Amino acid sequence: MPEVDIHILQQEMFQEIVDVLQLYLPADWTKVCFYAQYPTEKNCGMKYYVRDEEGEFSDCFKLYDPQALVSGVFNPANKAIAKVRKHLPADKQWYAL
Numbered sequence: 001m002p003e004v005d006i007h008i009l010q011q012e013m014f015q016e017i018v019d020v021l022q023l024y025l026p027a028d029w030t031k032v033c034f035y036a037q038y039p040t041e042k043n044c045g046m047k048y049y050v051r052d053e054e055g056e057f058s059d060c061f062k063l064y065d066p067q068a069l070v071s072g073v074f075n076p077a078n079k080a081i082a083k084v085r086k087h088l089p090a091d092k093q094w095y096a097l
Contacts, residue, residue, distance in 0.1 A: 009084045016080035020073050021048065024064055028052045036081060036097040044081075046074045 021032060031051040038044045049057045060069055085093050 004087050006084065006087055009087060013080045013084050017077045020076045024060070024069065024073050025050060026052065026058075026063060030055075033057070034077075034097075036077065038085070038093070038095060044078055046077060048073075 017034060021034065025032065029050045030053055032048055033051075034046075034048040036044060036046045048060045050060065050063065051057050060073075081097065
């Protein structure tokens with residue numbers, strides 16, 4: 001198996017996350033804070049906050065249907081993150097992103 005450039009994989013991962021997040025942002029957004037947590041190898045939790053033009057942050061679950069977020073954002077983001085995590089040794093896999 002050829003050696004993988006982890007930096008390129010990470011860049012691709014971030015781009016994939018941004019691509020799916022863009023579909024679930026309100027029109028007046030100015031910043032996004034995305035959080036993914038992996039407390040165990042098989043479990044993860046994700047959430048993001050959106051800042052509007054007035055500087056107020058809103059929880060994504062208050063903006064959109066949770067099921068739509070899971071299928072539209074979090075599952076694709078998890079797949080993108082998994083591509084990177086699988087190439088890292090266990091002691092280098094980050095707990096949170």
